[in-house]
Amino acid sequence: xxxxxxxxxxxxxxxxxxxxxxxxxxxxxxxxxxxxxxxxxxxxxxxxxxxxxxxxxxxxxxxxxxxxxxxxxxxxxxxxxxxxxxxxxxxxxxxxxxxxxxxxxxxxxxxxxxxxxxxxxxxxxxxxxxxxxxxxxxxxxxxxxxxxxxxxxxxxxxxxxxxxxxxxxxxxxxxxxxxxxxxxxxxxxxxxxxxxxxxxxxxxxxxxxxxxxxxxxxxxxxxxxxxxxxxxxxxxxxxxxxxxxxxxxxxxxxxxxxxxxxxxxxxxxxxxxxxxxxxxxxxxxxxxxxxxxxxxxxxxxxxxxxxxxxxxxxxxxxxxxxxxxxxxxxxxxxxxxxxx
Numbered sequence: 001x002x003x004x005x006x007x008x009x010x011x012x013x014x015x016x017x018x019x020x021x022x023x024x025x026x027x028x029x030x031x032x033x034x035x036x037x038x039x040x041x042x043x044x045x046x047x048x049x050x051x052x053x054x055x056x057x058x059x060x061x062x063x064x065x066x067x068x069x070x071x072x073x074x075x076x077x078x079x080x081x082x083x084x085x086x087x088x089x090x091x092x093x094x095x096x097x098x099x100x101x102x103x104x105x106x107x108x109x110x111x112x113x114x115x116x117x118x119x120x121x122x123x124x125x126x127x128x129x130x131x132x133x134x135x136x137x138x139x140x141x142x143x144x145x146x147x148x149x150x151x152x153x154x155x156x157x158x159x160x161x162x163x164x165x166x167x168x169x170x171x172x173x174x175x176x177x178x179x180x181x182x183x184x185x186x187x188x189x190x191x192x193x194x195x196x197x198x199x200x201x202x203x204x205x206x207x208x209x210x211x212x213x214x215x216x217x218x219x220x221x222x223x224x225x226x227x228x229x230x231x232x233x234x235x236x237x238x239x240x241x242x243x244x245x246x247x248x249x250x251x252x253x254x255x256x257x258x259x260x261x262x263x264x265x266x267x268x269x270x271x272x273x274x275x276x277x278x279x280x281x282x283x284x285x286x287x288x289x290x291x292x293x294x295x296x297x298x299x300x301x302x303x304x305x306x307x308x309x310x311x312x313x314x315x316x317x318x319x320x321x322x323x324x325x326x327x328x329x330x331x332x333x334x335x336x337x338x339x340x
């Protein structure tokens with residue numbers, strides 16, 4: 001159920017079998033608002049926080065529908081997810097043209113530019129039961145805990161491990177704090193940790209919003225926040241470590257040239273003579289012995305430039321595809337507005 005913030009007497013409710021209902025008298029009476037819905041099994045509702053007349057409905061087996069007139073009429077808003085069941089939808093309050101949806105242990109999806117085109121978001125690693133979002137910080141409640149992304153789903157970290165999450169709420173006055181309701185395990189407060197490098201002779205600290213904690217007197221060269229924790233390169237002579245929130249794990253004595261969170265893994269470029277590797281939290285996989293000059297996550301794969309002698313490649317996670325013999329000067333990944 002959602003309440004119109006501009007008119008609190010107007011409420012909307014999703015129902016299984018009846019579609020979407022609206023009340024204009026604070027819940028005393030209800031009327032169906034289903035014109036255009038091809039499925040009367042509505043599992044989720046979301047409202048544009050900047051325009052209360054814009055609604056989204058997630059249905060069983062028929063994808064997502066959108067209304068721009070307070071539910072009076074609905075149109076299909078489901079390119080790439082036509083026959084999907086969606087049980088959770090959220091709209092980014094800072095950018096209402098960005099919408100996230102998931103459900104039924106299928107993919108997590110993102111739509112941008114208000115386009116109705118949906119793209120998979122990778123790396124959550126489990127069935128998504130519920131979503132919450134605030135300004136690119138996306139929370140996904142799963143059967144294995146809470147996954148949190150601070151870049152719209154580009155990479156993920158985890159919290160409340162081993163717990164099935166059934167509800168999420170973000171504190172509107174303190175958006176950095178969220179709460180997760182669990183199945184049989186109570187309620188958790190989620191607050192991201194701030195890691196601060198104060199340089200030589202001071203070291204690396206964490207801040208949880210209340211207290212500071214010294215993590216290491218060594219001065220980090222590079223860090224990467226990924227689903228397994230914080231990867232920290234302390235440079236030649238010390239190597240690469242991972243901090244999981246409570247303890248350090250030594251990963252390798254090799255000094256990386258680049259660290260890239262990718263889905264639920266960490267991709268590491270060890271430079272000439274060693275190449276590109278993936279770490280999944282327990283073991284290493286060699287992707288190539290070639291030395292990349294640029295590595296960028298692109299959808300479910302990696303765009304990798306190997307310089308003038310080899311060119312630009314795409315790696316799917318299992319196979320390489322040669323994209324161009326031209327060497328890239330820069331590579332960026334984005335979700336552009338689709339052509340009409």
